[in-house]
Amino acid sequence: MEANQAQAGYVGQAIFARERTTGLTAQRLRERLIELAMFLCAASSIAITAGIVWVLLVESWHFFQNVSLIDFLTDTQWTVLFENPRYGIMPLVTGTLVTSGIALLVALPLGTTIAIYLSEYAGPRVREILKPILELLSAVPTVVFGYFALLFITPLLQTVLPDLPGFNMLSAGIVIGIMIIPYVSSLSEDAMKAVPVHIREGSYAMGATRFQTAIRVLIPSAFSGIASAYVLGFSRAVGETMVVAVAAGTQPNLTLNPMEGAATITAYIVQVSLGDLPHGSVAYQSIFAAGLTLMCLTLVFNIGGYMLRKRFREIY
Amino acid sequence: MAKIENIETQLSINKKFDGVFALIGLLSTFVGMLTLAALLVDLGMDGLTRISYDFFTSFPSRFASKAGILSAWVGTTLVMLVTAFTAVPMGVGAGVYLEEYAPKNWFTALIEINIANLAGVPSIVYGLMALGLFVYQFRFGQSILSAGLTLALLILPIVIVATRESVRAVPSSMREAAYALGATKWETTRDHVLPYSMGGILTGVIIALSRAIGETAPLITIGALTFIAFLPDPPITSEFPFISFRWLMSPFSVMPIQMFNWVSRPQHEFHLNAAATGLVLMLMTLAMNGVAIYFRYRFRKRIKW
Numbered sequence: 288m289e290a291n292q293a294q295a296g297y298v299g300q301a302i303f304a305r306e307r308t309t310g311l312t313a314q315r316l317r318e319r320l321i322e323l324a325m326f327l328c329a330a331s332s333i334a335i336t337a338g339i340v341w342v343l344l345v346e347s348w349h350f351f352q353n354v355s356l357i358d359f360l361t362d363t364q365w366t367v368l369f370e371n372p373r374y375g376i377m378p379l380v381t382g383t384l385v386t387s388g389i390a391l392l393v394a395l396p397l398g399t400t401i402a403i404y405l406s407e408y409a410g411p412r413v414r415e416i417l418k419p420i421l422e423l424l425s426a427v428p429t430v431v432f433g434y435f436a437l438l439f440i441t442p443l444l445q446t447v448l449p450d451l452p453g454f455n456m457l458s459a460g461i462v463i464g465i466m467i468i469p470y471v472s473s474l475s476e477d478a479m480k481a482v483p484v485h486i487r488e489g490s491y492a493m494g495a496t497r498f499q500t501a502i503r504v505l506i507p508s509a510f511s512g513i514a515s516a517y518v519l520g521f522s523r524a525v526g527e528t529m530v531v532a533v534a535a536g537t538q539p540n541l542t543l544n545p546m547e548g549a550a551t552i553t554a555y556i557v558q559v560s561l562g563d564l565p566h567g568s569v570a571y572q573s574i575f576a577a578g579l580t581l582m583c584l585t586l587v588f589n590i591g592g593y594m595l596r597k598r599f600r601e602i603y
Numbered sequence: 604m605a606k607i608e609n610i611e612t613q614l615s616i617n618k619k620f621d622g623v624f625a626l627i628g629l630l631s632t633f634v635g636m637l638t639l640a641a642l643l644v645d646l647g648m649d650g651l652t653r654i655s656y657d658f659f660t661s662f663p664s665r666f667a668s669k670a671g672i673l674s675a676w677v678g679t680t681l682v683m684l685v686t687a688f689t690a691v692p693m694g695v696g697a698g699v700y701l702e703e704y705a706p707k708n709w710f711t712a713l714i715e716i717n718i719a720n721l722a723g724v725p726s727i728v729y730g731l732m733a734l735g736l737f738v739y740q741f742r743f744g745q746s747i748l749s750a751g752l753t754l755a756l757l758i759l760p761i762v763i764v765a766t767r768e769s770v771r772a773v774p775s776s777m778r779e780a781a782y783a784l785g786a787t788k789w790e791t792t793r794d795h796v797l798p799y800s801m802g803g804i805l806t807g808v809i810i811a812l813s814r815a816i817g818e819t820a821p822l823i824t825i826g827a828l829t830f831i832a833f834l835p836d837p838p839i840t841s842e843f844p845f846i847s848f849r850w851l852m853s854p855f856s857v858m859p860i861q862m863f864n865w866v867s868r869p870q871h872e873f874h875l876n877a878a879a880t881g882l883v884l885m886l887m888t889l890a891m892n893g894v895a896i897y898f899r900y901r902f903r904k905r906i907k908w
Contacts, residue, residue: 314787321789322704328696329705332718332763335756339728342735397631404628419896421635426810426892428817430859431642431881434866438874439645465638494614496621519723526725528820529859533866553727553820560730560824566739574824578731585725 343582346575353569359576365539365555367573368562374573376580378539382549383584386460386531387524389545393464394520398471399513403501405472406479418473425469433533436462441534454536454548462534463527471520478512479505511596518592522585528553552581646885649878658879662832663861667872672880674831675861678747679816681835681850682857685751686815690758691808697759698766698804703792722760729757730824738825745826747835748851753821758811765807769800802902806895813891817884819859829864831856858884 351359354374362375401421405414440458445451451458482505490500506513536548537558550558556574564571661671697718705711733753743749773796781791797804835853858880865877 318787318789322700325696325700325704328693329700329714329763331693332697332714332721332759335721335732335759336717338736339724339732342732343728346731346735397634400628400631401635404625404631408625408628417632419892420639421632423639423889423892424635426813426817426888427639427642428819428859428881428884428888430817430819430863430866431646431885434862434874434877434881435638435642435645437866438649439641465635468635496617498621498624499617522723522725526727528725528727529863532820533863553725556727556731557820557823560734560826561829575731575735578728581725582728585723589723 339582343575343579346572347579349567350569350572350576353572354576363541365550367570368559372569376552376577378541379550379552379555379577380580380584381541381543382456382531382535382539383525383551383553383581385543385545385549386456386463386527386535386551387521389457389460390463390467390524390527391517391521393461394467394471394524395517397464398468398516398520399475399506401468401472402475402479402513402516403505406476407497407501407505421472422469424466427466429466429527429529430533432462432466433459433530436530436534448546451546452548454534454538455546456531456535456549457545459531459533459535460545463524463530466527466530467520467523470523471516474516474519475509475513478509478516481512482508507599510599514592514596514599518589521588525581525585525588526553528557532557552577552584643885646878646882649875650882651879653875653879654882663830663856663864664832667865667870667876670865670873670876672858672861672883674834675856675858675880676883677834678827678831678855679857681747682750682754682822682855683812683816685748685851686754686758687808687812689752689755690762690811690815693755694759694762694808694811695766695804698763699770699792699797701763702767702770703788703796718760718763722764726757726818727820727824729753730821732756733821733825744852745828745854746852747855749825750822750827750855750857753825754815754818757818757821758815761811761814762804762807765811766800766804769803769807770796772803773799802898806898806902809891809895809898813888813895816891817859817888819857819863822857822860823863827860828854828856829860 359374359376361377362373363377364373364375365378366373405417409417436458437453440462441451441453441455444455444458479501486504486508487500490504495503531551532554535551535554537550537554538548539555540547540549542549556577559570559574658671659676660673661669662673663675664670697714701711701714705714730753733749733756737743737749737752738745743752777795777799778791781795786794831854835850835855836847837850862877862880862884865873865880868874
């Protein structure tokens with residue numbers, strides 16, 4: 288009787304143990320599968336980059352089978368959609384650089400001033416209110432900013448500058464500048480905030496005002512962070528599309544005069560995409576070559592910013 | 604004596620300048636706010652005249668006064684549906700993996716650097732990639748599916764970064780308590796880490812989607828239509844199996860593209876339509892951002908470790 292019970296208990300335990308191990312294996316399998324799925328999600332970001340590079344390179348390769356690289360870089364006209372097409376990227380590059388240049392002229396001083404103000408002057412309550420409102424600037428759809436540049440800023444500028452044409456790079460640049468202020472200000476502010484308090488206190492102890500401390504101590508100390516804010520602002524300005532497509536016109540124009548209208552690289556891509564271009568035509572390939580140029584432009588500035596940062600990096 | 608006076612005058616000049624700069628700083632922030640206000644007023648003055656029930660239920664038209672944004676807002680809704688259903692699981696999965704699972708090795712480092720760089724890629728370049736891959740390579744065509752996937756990839760870095768930040772904020776004592784009770788890693792993540800970080804993730808997702816709603820350039824690049832006078836197939840049908848996915852392959856337009864189309868026309872009447880569309884878009888993004896800010900504020904207040 289007793290032995291029987293012991294036997295039954297033993298068998299029961301064995302069954303239980305077996306169930307537990309199969310349960311465990313199933314569970315382990317599930318854990319592995321979930322981990323694998325999440326890994327694939329993370330790894331997909333690399334696939335995206337690979338996809339971008341691959342598409343740009345392949346289509347640009349086809350493009351440069353038809354157009355010589357030297358013409359592309361030296362020709363002064365970009366008339367891809369004309370009867371006798373010319374493929375000189377320069378007018379688009381100057382258009383891009385002029386609009387981004389104006390944007391930076393607006394965004395860097397304003398953004399840096401705001402960053403100093405928010406990090407050194409404003410109290411926590413003021414900051415809590417001002418920061419989210421400023422960040423809304425970068426949340427507004429860019430096409431709305433385009434509308435604003437074309438139908439508000441340009442007429443406003445025309446009252447001061449009567450000769451200003453309806454499409455011009457000036458108003459597009461100004462609006463992009465305002466748009467990228469939050470990128471510049473919030474990253475710069477973070478960088479200034481990260482400067483240790485004792486460095487500030489040292490400066491105050493010497494009798495420096497907040498302004499002197501900010502200019503002579505904080506900015507040099509936080510330079511690497513501020514530089515990356517500037518580089519990000521530039522990348523945004525160069526890649527900005529809708530504002531320039533709406534307000535700066537779609538006519539390629541080799542000029543450095545911001546009072547004229549000129550197409551940028553991005554505006555050209557939009558203009559071509561709006562038409563119905565046959566897949567595989569040279570004009571179709573040209574937008575990928577333009578995109579590649581855009582990527583190279585941002586890459587050059589990013590590398591420049593990286594080298595600058597490395598040179599001036601302060602470690603505490 | 605004279606020297607001390609010199610220093611005193613110098614100090615008072617410095618102090619004055621300090622005060623002046625405080626004013627300049629405040630004024631600089633006002634430039635941004637003034638722009639926002641001017642933008643809203645400008646859109647409101649032109650756009651409110653056109654906002655009516657008909658504006659939301661009419662197709663675009665050659666006649667500005669009869670045109671509406673029906674196809675545009677339906678398109679935006681459907682594209683956002685695809686975007687949300689792709690970007691949220693992928694972004695949250697990637698974020699959780701990088702915070703909770705990823706081993707410290709070169710591949711993880713590569714993924715991290717890569718995500719940081721992707722956030723800086725101009726949106727139009729995503730459009731070019733989608734044109735080459737989704738539209739022609741995978742043969743999705745110039746469809747809602749392609750558009751939704753493009754925007755999903757575009758906002759993926761935002762979702763990933765938001766997920767990581769809020770998952771990181773969960774203290775490890777929570778995880779250790781779950782492990783001590785025999786929970787597996789996934790059970791711990793699902794039942795404890797994710798619920799606690801839900802607020803931050805939701806905030807990030809809303810902000811990301813508000814970005815996607817306003818995106819125009821990549822969708823123009825993949826070939827969204829600027830004039831469309833029909834709706835995609837409805838997702839719910841009266842016959843079995845009641846759900847249809849044919850709308851995924853339908854051509855489409857979205858609200859920012861509709862606005863771009865109208866603002867590019869010379870006639871003033873169409874500019875009014877553009878303003879009305881812009882107003883709707885602005886209110887939508889502002890509302891989404893407001894909700895996100897509220898969430899951030901609320902969850903920060905409620906959870907105290």
